[in-house]
Amino acid sequence: MPERHFHHKLSAFIAPTPPELSFLRSLLGAKHRELPPGALLIEQGAAAQSSYILLEGWAIRFKMLSDGRRQILGVLLPGDLVGSEVYLLDRSTASVATITPCLMTEFPGTLLIQMIVKQPRLATSLLWMNAREEAFLGERLLSVGRHAAYERVGHFFAELYHRLRLVGLAQDDSFECPLTLELIADSLGMSHVHVSRTLGVLRDEGLLTRQRRVVRLLDLPRLERITEFAGLYLGRKLGDGELYLQPKFDE
Amino acid sequence: MPERHFHHKLSAFIAPTPPELSFLRSLLGAKHRELPPGALLIEQGAAAQSSYILLEGWAIRFKMLSDGRRQILGVLLPGDLVGSEVYLLDRSTASVATITPCLMTEFPGTLLIQMIVKQPRLATSLLWMNAREEAFLGERLLSVGRHAAYERVGHFFAELYHRLRLVGLAQDDSFECPLTLELIADSLGMSHVHVSRTLGVLRDEGLLTRQRRVVRLLDLPRLERITEFAGLYLGRKLGDGELYLQPKFDE
DNA sequence: CGCCTAGTTGAGGTAAGTCAATTCACGTGG
């Protein structure tokens, strides 16, 4: 049941009513697409078409410069909304590509607009997901603009960890991470060589390890202190493990 | 009539109907606040309260690290929505401060939620403004992450120019810019010393000048080419000088 | 077994940072 990630995250903001639930179900039951790693789903500058919900796998949102330099704007995880801006801007401002095999639900971007009228509560949830992603962007900009290399890398993994936890994909202190050094580097505006060295420092400091595809955060509190990881923007503060089910929306 | 900036920008997306217009008017007629330069309007991490529309003056949205490093996430210009995320996240993720004397309209953040139900078309416009700002963030991240210094600075001024034009605050090839080197530096993740040197290079290249508070773009096409300025996200493509008045919204 | 991709490590270069001195613009008050 791959759509559980999406439900999981959505319900961190509102508790869907039965009609909303059936709407959601129809949405999630819409056309599914399976994509291999490296597939280009959305191309920057292209006319906007569909939006997607990522149900399984990892993807990236990125921009490229003409000489091949790349900046990754964000890593997309299961449960994430993809291309939610296409219904407002008429061209997509960034590309989206898979980095692992992915399962996606495709739906027309206009559906989001219709939802605002017909399912305002649900729409609000989607807006919340959007605002959250914008918050990620802001944190990343802070990190790239003002953090030293080891703060950047540390912050990056702290954020990944928390996001994965929210959809149940991180347990204890570790998670599987299919990102190569190159991808991490392009997320943080640095070279993959320097990411490698920086990871070495973090390992020596006893903060985190990364072997094969498994990342283990050895001292999360210290890591968060050092990187000034706020985490405010990740979701609403929860009562220890339990999801916040009360709607913020008042009629 | 300072709210003209807001109308101006809004009407780049939809043409307000009479009832919408009166709603807008009541919104804009709400409590006005005048703020001196350097006033802190929103503090990062504080509980969310009001949203604002900036009617006059310049402000910044920024984050600070504990040792004083600062990253400016965006420059806020007349017509911009301020703190639009407070209605979704319960704490603000960044601070907002004025850099010139400012005139703002204050309104409760919940109003935005109510608008989604009662004025969905207008709400869509606000979402557009939001999406646009997110696009700015993405461009900035690309720039800070992957642009060399002179591309960064050039891109920054190209963007400012286009945004100011949209609200009628740039004429010909120049505009008034109250930003100090320090503010520019904190926007671009560099030191003010290096911004100064970089501006020297851009001047020598015949691309732009900046004396006193006036920035003049001497060769915009070349500047945009060099900085790979896309501009897609600024607004809808217009028919030469004229604003796009047709609603994208379909009932 | 050997190829291919990912990661590591070293050497050397450079873009950009820091520190500090000087100049400049502008406002204030004697």
Add this chain to the structure above:
DNA sequence: CCACGTGAATTGACTTACCTCAACTAGGCG
């Protein structure tokens, strides 16, 4: 009107964090 103070900008000298290039190692898979 000029002296003075203040914040912004410029310039120089020096340092450094990070990059590039390149060689080498280690897994994973046909």
